Amino acid sequence: MITSQTFLLIGLPGSRFRSREERLIRFKSMYGISPEVASDLWYMCDFRRGTKPKHLLWGLLQLNVYASEHVLTTITGVDRKTFRKWSWACIESIWNSLPDVVKLADRFKAGPYGSKRRTCLMTVDGTDFPIAEPQPFDKKWFCQKTRHAGVRYEVAVCIQTGEIVHVNGPFACGRWPDLKIYRSFLKQMLQPGEMVEADDGYPDLTVRMASHHVSHQDTRARSRARARHEATNKLFKQWGCLRQSFRHPLYKHKYCFGAVVVCTQLSMRREGVPFHVVY
Structure with a gap:
C-alpha cells in the first residue's frame, strides 16, 4: 500500500527535521505537491510497467525544480540516462490522465x-x-x-x-x-x-x-x-x-x-x- 507517508519517507530520506509540518513544507518545496496528492497521482495514473514511487518523485522534481540534469542526477543519485528515462515516462503518464481530471x-x-x-x-x-x-x-x-x-x-x-x-x-x-x-x-x-x-x-x-x-x-x-x-x-x-x-x-x-x-x-x-x- 503506497500512502502519503511512503512518499514522505522516499522524498525526504533520513530527514533530520522532526516536525511533520516542517517536512511537509520541504516536500512541497521540492516536488510541488503534498504527499497526499502524490499518493492520489500514484493510484490515478496509468504508469508503465516497472515504475516505482521514486520514479514519480523524479518526474515531479523535473517539473518543479527544472534544473540541469547534472543537478537533478546529483540529488537523486542516479545516472542521466536512467533519470531521463523514468522522469519523462512519469510526466507523460500524468499528462495522459488530463482528460480524466479536466x-x-x-x-x-x-x-x-x-x-x-x-x-x-x-x-x-x-x-x-x-x-x-x-x-x-x-x-x-x-x-x-x-x-x-x-x-x-x-x-x-x-x-x-x-x-x-x-x-x-x-x-x-x-x-x-x-x-x-x-x-x-x-x-x-x-x-x-x-x-x-x-x-x-x-x-x-x-x-x-x-x-x-x-x-x-x-x-x-x-x-x-x-x-x-x-x-x-x-x-x-x-x-x-x-x-x-x-x-x-x-x-x-x-x-x-x-x-x-x-x-x-x-x-x-x-x-x-x-x-x-x-x-
Whole structure:
C-alpha cells in the first residue's frame, strides 16, 4: 500500500527535521505537491510497467525544480540516462490522465454559490510561458507580455466550483491571440445561450462584456471571478518548467503543462481553490 507517508519517507530520506509540518513544507518545496496528492497521482495514473514511487518523485522534481540534469542526477543519485528515462515516462503518464481530471462538462456542477441555470458558467483567459528562442528565428513565437519567445495556452475555470474545466494549446504567441484561440474551439463547444466571462481582449458576442447599466455588486463579482482566474494561472507559474525558459524539445512542453494542470487540479481538490466567488 503506497500512502502519503511512503512518499514522505522516499522524498525526504533520513530527514533530520522532526516536525511533520516542517517536512511537509520541504516536500512541497521540492516536488510541488503534498504527499497526499502524490499518493492520489500514484493510484490515478496509468504508469508503465516497472515504475516505482521514486520514479514519480523524479518526474515531479523535473517539473518543479527544472534544473540541469547534472543537478537533478546529483540529488537523486542516479545516472542521466536512467533519470531521463523514468522522469519523462512519469510526466507523460500524468499528462495522459488530463482528460480524466479536466472536463468541460464539469462547468455544470452546481457549486455552493450558484446553479447551472446561470448564463455565464466559466472564466476564460490565455496564459503565456517562455521558451528558448527557436532556430531559425521566427517572429510568430514573439510574446508581447514577456518580450521573449513563448507559447500560449487557453484555460477556462468554472465560476461555481473554481476548478479547471478546459485547457487548449500550445499555440505560438505571435500568431495566435487569445480571441483567435477561443473562436477556434471553445466557442463552438458552448451551449445555446451560454456565455463566458473574460477580459477586454475577447470582443465577441458570446463573451460577457462590461456594461454601464450593471450594479456595483455585479461588477465586483465579475472582477473577483477574473481575479481568481489570474490566481489559478499564477499557480501554474510556480512550477520551474513553466516559469523558466523551456529548454527541452518544444513538443514536450504540452506534457509538462498538462502534468502541471493535473497536479494543480488535484491540489485544489485537496486544499481548496484560491478563494470562492459569489457570482
